[in-house]
Each structure stands twice: as C-alpha cells, then as structure tokens.
Amino acid sequence: SYVLTQPPSVSVAPGKTARITCGGNNIGSKSVHWYQQKPGQAPVLVIYYDSDRPSGIPERFSGSNSGNTATLTISRVEAGDEADYYCQVWDSSSDPWVFGGGTKLTVL
Amino acid sequence: QVQLVQSGAEVKKPGASVKVSCKASGYTFTSYDINWVRQATGQGLEWMGWMNPNSGNTGYAQKFQGRVTMTRNTSISTAYMELSSLRSEDTAVYYCARAEYSSSPADYWGQGTLVTVSS
Numbered sequence: 001s002y003v004l005t006q007p008p009s010v011s012v013a014p015g016k017t018a019r020i021t022c023g024g025n026n027i028g029s030k031s032v033h034w035y036q037q038k039p040g041q042a043p044v045l046v047i048y049y050d051s052d053r054p055s056g057i058p059e060r061f062s063g064s065n066s067g068n069t070a071t072l073t074i075s076r077v078e079a080g081d082e083a084d085y086y087c088q089v090w091d092s093s094s095d096p097w098v099f100g101g102g103t104k105l106t107v108l
Numbered sequence: 109q110v111q112l113v114q115s116g117a118e119v120k121k122p123g124a125s126v127k128v129s130c131k132a133s134g135y136t137f138t139s140y141d142i143n144w145v146r147q148a149t150g151q152g153l154e155w156m157g158w159m160n161p162n163s164g165n166t167g168y169a170q171k172f173q174g175r176v177t178m179t180r181n182t183s184i185s186t187a188y189m190e191l192s193s194l195r196s197e198d199t200a201v202y203y204c205a206r207a208e209y210s211s212s213p214a215d216y217w218g219q220g221t222l223v224t225v226s227s
Contacts, residue, residue, distance in 0.1 A: 001170075033213035035153075042203055042220055043145075043153065048213035086153055090211035095169045097143065097155035 002091040004100035011106045012077050020103045022070040022087030030089045032070040034063060037102075038083045046085075047072060074105070082107045110134040112204050112218035119224045125192040128221045130204030137185035138162040140206045143214060144178065144189045148200040156202075158210065159187060167210075194225045 005023040012018040022032060032050050035043035045054050047063035050070065060075045074081055087100040115129040130142060144156040157168035159178040166178045177190045187204060202221045205214035 031211060035214070037153075042217040043205075043214070044217075045213050045215050048215075054215065088153075088213070095155060095171075096158070096167065096210050097145075099145075099153040099155065102152040 001094035002089070002098050004087055004089065004098055006085075006087060006100040006103045008101070009104045009106065011108055012074075013108045014077055014079060016077055018074040018077050018081070018105055020072040020074075020085050020087075020105065022072070022100050023068055024070075024089065025068060027068055027070050027089065028066045030065075030091070032063065032065050033088045034072045035086045035088065036081075036083045037086065043086065077105075077107055079107050081105060110206070110216045112206060112216055114202075114204060114218040114221045117222040117224070119226065120194050122195055122225055122227055124194050124225075125190060126194060126223050127188055127190040128202050128204075128223070130187045130189070130218050132185045132187070132206070135206075137180075138182060140208055141210065141212075142178070142180070142187040143205045143207055144176075145203045145205055145214075146200040147203070147220075148197075151200075154200075156189070158207075161187060191223075194223075196225050199223065199225045 034047040036046045037043040046061050050065040051063040062073045064071050084102045086102045111133045113131045138161045141158050143158045159166045161180045180187045204218040206216045207214050
C-alpha cells in the first residue's frame with residue numbers, strides 16, 4: 001500500500017515561514033490535499049489538488065508537489081496556525097484514501 | 109450552508125456493534141460521496157471507506173473488510189456507518205466527510221462521534 005511520511009513536529013517563530021513536508025514514492029504524479037486539525041475539532045481542508053486554496057483560507061497557506069515530496073508552506077505564521085496538519089492522496093492501487101501520519105505545528 | 113451532523117457519543121461492550129449516522133444538509137445529498145475516517149486519541153486519521161449515496165456503491169479499507177457496512181437513506185439525506193465485532197482498539201472519534209469524487213478532497217466534515225469500547 002502507498003505510504004505518506006510526514007515529520008512528527010515542526011516548530012516556527014511567529015511571523016516566520018513554516019514548511020511541512022509529505023513524502024511518498026513519486027508523489028508528484030498524484031494530487032495532494034492538506035488538512036488542518038485543531039484540538040477537539042474536525043479536520044479542515046486548507047489546500048487541495050497540490051496548491052489550490054478553498055475560499056476562506058488565508059493566502060498565507062500555499063502548497064507545492066514535485067518528485068517524491070509535497071510541501072505545505074505557511075507564511076507569516078500566527079499563533080492561530082498551531083495545529084496538526086495531514087496530507088492525503090488518492091491511490092488507485094490500494095485503499096484509495098491515504099493519509100500521512102500528521103505533523104504538529106508549534107508556534108514558539 | 110453545507111452541514112454534516114453526526115449522531116452522539118456511544119459506549120459499547122467488546123463484541124457489540126455500533127451504528128453512527130451522518131445527516132447532510134445544504135446540498136444535494138446524492139451528488140457527493142460520503143467517506144468515513146476515524147481517529148484514535150492522540151493518533152492520526154485513518155480512512156475506513158466510502159459510499160456513493162446515489163447508487164449505494166461502497167468501498168472499504170482492507171483493514172475493515174467484513175466488519176464495516178456503509179448505508180444510506182436518501183429520503184432523509186443520512187448516511188450510516190456500522191462497525192461490528194467491536195474491540196477496545198476501535199475506541200476513536202469517527203468522522204463522516206463529503207467528497208465529490210474518490211480523488212476529490214474532503215471539503216466538509218461532520219463534527220465527529222466518539223465511540224468508546226469498554227467492558
């Protein structure tokens with residue numbers, strides 16, 4: 001089955017840029033979606049199809065995907081961005097929805 | 109506005125079954141797949157399966173094959189997920205999530221339903 005690998009944690013100071021990676025075999029050939037989950041809440045879609053932003057998501061959130069790594073970039077990080085972030089792809093060869101293990105973003 | 113409202117928390121004994129509902133509103137229920145995702149405390153997201161409310165077609169994660177059943181009642185725009193032969197490891201928050209197609213993102217999620225399995 002397809003595996004997505006995320007770093008368990010990323011720390012960043014307010015106002016700086018956070019980059020959260022999602023590794024997978026030739027992930028650049030797949031579409032990647034990113035979700036933000038705050039404690040006690042359901043996940044929220046923040047980036048879809050690699051780099052598109054749903055309405056209501058700040059422009060500070062962006063995404064890219066190439067080769068074996070997809071990246072969620074959060075610019076000018078704010079305290080309110082502190083959350084768990086999950087990448088997700090659709091894979092035709094096994095269980096269709098695959099999630100990464102999640103990355104806890106800490107704002108210092 | 110689009111809403112997915114799930115049923116309330118459940119406490120079940122090992123070996124029992126649980127059925128969680130997900131009531132959709134604010135859109136045409138039969139136009140979007142419903143996926144089910146669960147999350148054990150302190151753990152990541154785990155996909156369980158999908159259902160097409162229009163056709164009733166389903167697809168389940170290999171891990172849950174034979175134990176999970178996803179159904180719907182289109183007259184009340186409600187999807188259901190039933191998990192049988194419960195064990196303590198099934199204790200988790202269960203979410204329903206809407207997606208237009210299999211490869212589409214989950215753009216709306218239910219609030220989650222805590223299922224506790226304990227003797």
